[in-house]
Amino acid sequence: MRLLLALLVLAVARPWARAADEHWCYEIQKKTEPNCLGPKEWKWDCQKKRQSPINIIASNAEVKKDLGLFSFSSYEKKKKWNVTNNGHTVLIDLNKEAKIEGGGLNTEYQATQLHFHWSRNLTGGSEHSINGEHTAMEMHIVHQKKQLTSKSQRASENTSEDIAVLAFLVKVGSQNDNFQPLVDILPTISKPNTSTAMNEPVSLFDLIPEKEKLKDYFRYLGSLTTPECSETVVWTVFQEPIYLGKDQVLPFSEKLFYDKSRKKNMTDNVRPPMQSLEGRSVYKSYSSAAPERLLPLALTTLLVPALAYLTAGSL
Incomplete structure (x- = not known):
């Protein structure tokens, strides 16, 4: 008994x-x-060896020629997006309407959601860092690999790149009017598990740097930065930051709360970049190497006439 x-x-x-x-x-x-x-x-997969975020050392990143331009679909569509305080972050549901291809990805990916990480410390809110430098915030646009149709295709699929995240570092600068519709509704979703729609329509292109500035980026294989830390992510970290006014960054820490009683401000929602590379490679897009390629070309252009002149003088 x-x-x-x-x-x-x-x-x-x-x-x-x-x-x-x-x-x-x-x-x-x-x-x-x-x-x-x-x-x-954190448990789950969080103790494995392909974890994110990381500190990117730009000089150590290897140029990869197939990391070219991205192709964006429906990023230009303006919508009054639904925005949620999920108890960990601010999340915008993208409903798989927008898509990306190219950029060295092996297939099409559908945008599922967009979220942010931030801190009151304006140099401590990003999860990734470049050369040890953190920024005020980081924005992630999360994409899911387009589902394959046949069972045999799904069985043979490589799940290590099921998710493609476009990561943008956010720095304090001048006021960004495109972000104001999001900032304005933060007080209405101050408590966890509350949602509302933006009052004005906004497109994804409104929220990211100009398309011509998206040529330079870093690429590596990693994980989600929240539990269960699944190691299924191909990361793209863009070099060009998003700029927001200080009065647009601080409301994330001041108007949002982790708890329903609104006593614990939602801030410092970042996983520290303590994750080791564990033998992984970090790559940079081909256009990132353009300045390095131009120097030898310029020297060659100058040296050829000079050598020809010296040779002629010795005859």
Whole structure:
């Protein structure tokens, strides 16, 4: 009888234990929620070796010629997007309407959602860093690989690149009017699990740098930066930042909250870039190497006439 009771207790306890394991949070939340799992304690795939984010050392990135221009579809469509405070970030549901191809990707990807990471510290809100430099925020446009039709195709598919994330570092600069419709509605979704629609239509092209400035980027294989940290992401980190006014960045930390009682400001929702490369390569787009290629060409242009003159003088 005692054994039976013990087994029943264990059966009931296990689901609760799993639920506790799933209560993950950011480091700043552990100050008031000691029972939640901070980034160093995240489980699932978070302890594997192909994790994100990373610090990108630009000089170590290898030029890859097939990392050319992206092709964007429906990025120009303006919509009053639905925006949600999901308890971890601000998320915009993109409904797989916009798509990307090219940029060294092996197929078409459909945009599922867009979200942000940020901090009150205007040099500590990005998850990725370039040459050790962090920025005020980071914006991720998340894309899912277009589903294959046949069962045999799906079975042979490489899942290591199921998700393509376009990452944009956000720096403080001049006011960005295209972002104001998003900033304006932040107070209406201050509590977790609340949603609202933008008051004005905005396109994805409105939110990212001009198309001609998207030629330069870094590429590596990594993971989601939140649990379960699935290692299924092909990352594109653009060199050209997005610029927002200081009064547009700070409302993310001031108007949004982790809790329903609105006592814990939602800020520092970043996974530290403590992830080791573990033998992975970081690549940069072909256009990023243009200045390096131009120098030898310029020297050649100057040296050829000079050598010809010297040779003629010696005859």
